[in-house]
Amino acid sequence: MLMVIPIEEDTMPATTGTKATAAVRSPLGDLNHRPHPGRHSVAADVLLAVTRVSLGWVFLWAFVDKLFGLGHETTSAQAWVNGGSPTEGFLAHAATGPFAGIYHDIAGAAWADWLFMIGLAGIGAALVLGVGMRAAAVTGATLLVLMWAAVLPPENNPFMDDHLVYALLLGVLAVFGAGRSFGLGGWWERTAVTRGRPYLI
Template identity: 35%
Template sequence: MTENVSTAHLGRWSLTFRYVDVILPFTFLLRVAMGWIFVWSGFDKLLGDWTSAGFLVNGTKGPLEGWFVDLGTNSAAVNVIDGLVIWGQILIGIALILGLATRFSLFWAGAMIFMFYIAQFPPAHNPFLDEHIVYIGVFLLLGALGAGRILGLDALVEKLPFVRRIRGAEYFLG
């Protein structure tokens, strides 16, 4: 196995780390797997008889339960939430599978999963950590590794002249 050195820059901060080349296919597979989970979940909702109202009214708990129940009993809010969840999951999933606007997509995936997390806080089987937090950790890892550049369209998009002129574009891609 070959050992590589990479440096990630975020504003004034830099992080240099070593990794072996075997991490690249695993990063690619993890990105595609997370994308597939989102695409499948979105299409399952789209093609099924799903609405967020049942979850919002009956599946929430904790300090924000009242707010979520209010949303679940408001038909206009439910229509908006249903569209955001269904199409958000489908579009995020497609973007992750293609490796396109990967960090941007990972941010919104994390935001969606965080909303699911706080809707049921505290978790049933562990006072703090459940699958939602693990998903968010995976999203952070994929973003830090620049997963969209590994057999993804971000590697091509970043080289386009008009994209290179956009300051900060690298934070949305990769």
């Protein structure tokens, strides 16, 4: 026997015009749901944070060593604080390839020294703190590609070297919002400085 189950009016979704105002949920959940790009598993967050800080330290160490001449790659006599040039040694003597002439011309220029050192410090600090990841990714990738172009072709590969890998890694960190992973990225995105300026996030 066919049974008919009555449906009370107040159980039906209210409608306005032709569109229903109450949605019927699927028992499988929202199949169109996508997680927030800044939310990851704990393991992913740890990996992003360690990678971000490690890459930031690469930039910061280069800045500190060239500034004070700690003896690792830069001697005390070559330190910027002692009158040395952070760019002259590399650009004047190590630059090779099709762009070598350009790099030789700017080697030791005051503006090149300042831009290079500000870039190292700013990019490194942004990565370690987790703020301004997009700006750090763009400026950092630009600096790395310029350094890659100064020694063409690379010593151990027809075109690929660690500069390009680091540049790609910066893009990955920015896309996945790595500044929010054990960093200050979440707080930075809510400040007045970044409001209406997504390029500063």
